[in-house]
Ligand SMILES: Cc1cc2nc3c(=O)[nH]c(=O)nc-3n(C[C@H](O)[C@H](O)[C@H](O)COP(=O)(O)OP(=O)(O)OC[C@H]3O[C@@H](n4cnc5c(N)ncnc54)[C@H](O)[C@@H]3O)c2cc1C
Ligand SMILES: Cc1cc2nc3c(=O)[nH]c(=O)nc-3n(C[C@H](O)[C@H](O)[C@H](O)COP(=O)(O)OP(=O)(O)OC[C@H]3O[C@@H](n4cnc5c(N)ncnc54)[C@H](O)[C@@H]3O)c2cc1C
């Protein structure tokens with residue numbers, strides 16, 4: 001692309017002719033050996049050209065497509081005009097974690113899916129996510145922070161349980177409103193899935209750490225190594241420790257297993273364990289870091305969602321010779337983002353669709369050597385409208401020394417079991433009011449994956465924001481319980 | 482940082498005791514529960530049972546055997562040093578009830594884990610017989626403490642240097658033959674728990690064992706600690722660590738404990754080189 005003329009001087013017609021700017025990335029055969037970020041980010045001129053593709057709709061569809069309703073046309077035009085400070089503040093108005101959302105939001109089914117530019121034949125939507133990443137990275141690199149006047153202390157204390165995107169958002173918002181906020185986190189570091197689940201090559205941990213530092217600057221206290229339900233209970237937080245409100249954002253961290261024979265063999269992992277070892281415990285740098293991981297030469301990933309792609313791409317980077325995604329449905333039915341499948345394929349991950357595992361096979365020492373699978377075919381649609389995979393009776397054996405089960409997670413009952421009066425739904429998720437996040441227990445709010453089941457970063461954030469508003473109103477006496 | 486306020490060595494320096502400042506954990510801890518510790522920012526998460534708790538002082542005590550890189554690293558920590566992270570109390574507490582005669586069987590460092598349980602059984606009004614086994618008399622730990630919380634203490638050593646010359650199972654068998662035992666609690670090396678459970682099954686005596694699979698988070702989110710109990714998969718960190726010994730697949734547990742053997746040896750060798 002030739003960026004000779006600054007984007008703001010282009011005519012409307014010229015603007016419309018700009019093709020979607022591709023995100024600069026590390027080459028696949030370089031990046032698949034290393035954990036640094038795949039996407040390199042736009043430069044200023046590229047960003048301005050991309051932003052100039054937006055036609056500034058009067059009734060912007062993209063804003064409705066964004067779960068937190070960022071004023072997208074406004075921040076894009078500010079980028080075009082070179083008002084980067086204005087642009088980042090427009091974004092911050094709605095999301096506390098733009099550097100994260102820009103990278104991991106499923107934009108193609110949210111803001112970008114409905115962008116009118118992409119509705120024209122042969123045209124692609126405006127790269128809203130990439131631009132959100134650009135503006136957030138610019139702010140971080142230049143040290144521009146979300147300066148808000150913090151009102152005098154209200155004297156009210158709020159406990160936030162869990163430091164994922166939901167908890168981070170609640171804590172930040174309430175601190176800015178003058179409340180005294182403490183986050184309790186079970187792990188030894190804060191960040192939730194952003195830290196232990198999503199790998200470095202998709203979201204650098206330095207970004208998460210930066211966001212946590214920002215929270216601390218707002219006066220939020222972060223207490224790690226505290227498992228609520230064990231180290232301290234919700235009732236103790238309220239009754240003994242004097243918290244006026246509690247927000248529960250503990251995620252949905254319980255790994256689902258297949259419940260097929262051989263699942264206890266060495267070499268069979270949950271994606272949670274595999275990714276936690278690799279990301280949080282930095283096992284990719286073993287023995288410099290003390291936590292080991294079985295490297296695996298021939299790796300099978302069971303499942304085909306985002307988590308499966310992350311596990312597959314991690315395995316490639318840890319030196320596996322062959323990594324195969326085994327999925328009982330088809331590519332089109334995969335719940336993963338298209339870009340993730342694309343990146344995985346580029347890096348050498350192979351796919352086996354319409355294949356369902358029946359049994360893990362081990363050697364005499366209890367080590368995994370392969371998986372017995374059954375070929376499937378597509379049948380009638382299920383309640384969700386997706387064609388149901390049905391067994392054909394034909395078997396297939398897959399060689400592998402490592403298998404990573406990525407078939408989703410459920411609510412961890414550790415906290416909910418130890419807390420009274422907290423109503424759960426049939427999957428064990430906390431029932432919370434959709435608008436306010438209020439639970440059935442007085443003074444307790446919840447949001448994020450613990451209420452939705454495994455969802456997305458932006459939904460967790462959005463619920464965090466709604467809950468923060470409700471908590472604030474309650475603490476100020478503007479809202480009854 | 483979680484500061485070490487007392488450090489002792491036992492069994493020729495192969496077993497180490499640390500008393501650590503951790504008031505929040507001490508306040509909540511019950512017999513049978515464990516903590517996870519990390520030495521420093523590069524450290525791994527290591528589960529150890531609390532061998533004692535002082536709620537007033539706000540301290541917990543751990544006793545561990547040096548078996549690999551991380552426990553070796555732990556052993557270099559002195560009084561005044563500390564662990565970067567300690568989390569707990571984790572796991573289900575031991576079910577303590579007055580039942581009659583309870584036999585508590587400890588092997589190796591398992592005795593340290595057994596001690597608070599034995600004490601709780603004793604305080605609950607049970608008649609407690611303790612059996613402690615070790616390689617030889619120098620490796621018997623906590624003899625006095627065990628004596629204080631049991632009505633009878635019996636010692637077994639592999640070489641006969643103290644007490645009975647033989648395994649704890651032989652001593653236990655004699656008791657089962659001659660007394661009406663309500664429950665056996667056995668904690669120690671996996672093979673020991675396996676053979677104790679096998680024996681008590683023959684006598685139909687309910688038996689509790691404490692399992693030590695490899696763990697990471699200790700809160701049920703990784704599934705790494707899964708064990709097979711009566712054909713069902715359980716997570717030792719949240720469902721356990723104590724289970725009905727008659728239902729445990731001990732062979733499966735032993736296999737899983739060897740999962741990282743190559744990596745562990747490599748890691749320990751690197752540590753030796755670094756120290757040298
Ligand atoms: C590998 C992976 C990849 C993903 N990729 C994407 C993606 O590309 N895009 C996207 O939008 N979403 C993605 N997701 C989903 C997204 O990360 C989650 O929806 C989001 O993180 C949920 O946020 P949360 O705040 O509800 O909880 P979490 O991020 O799960 O955080 C919960 C926190 O609470 C802590 N906690 C749990 N129990 C307790 C307790 N009892 N006491 C104290 N603390 C506790 C946990 O340790 C954790 O830190 C991915 C998830 C995974 C696992
Ligand atoms: C609930 C529980 C309570 C325990 N209580 C005690 C105790 O009170 N005293 C004591 O001496 N030991 C106890 N252990 C065992 C102790 O955790 C291991 O000896 C220790 O982790 C070994 O680490 P290492 O790096 O020194 O040795 P490594 O060389 O890494 O491993 C030596 C052996 O320890 C096991 N191991 C390795 N990593 C872990 C891990 N992350 N979690 C569990 N086991 C592991 C492996 O099976 C291996 O065979 C307990 C384990 C559990 C699960």
Ligand code: SF4
Pocket residue numbers: 065066067068069070072095101102105106107110111112128129132458
């Ligand atoms: S937060 Fe997500 S949905 Fe909203 S504008 Fe950004 S990328 Fe799009």
Ligand code: SF4
Pocket residue numbers: 053054055056057060061062063072073114115116117126128
């Ligand atoms: S829908 Fe597309 S073109 Fe319209 S305002 Fe949003 S980003 Fe711009």
Ligand code: FES
Pocket residue numbers: 695696697698699700701702703704705706707716717718719
């Ligand atoms: S240690 Fe992770 S689930 Fe038990």
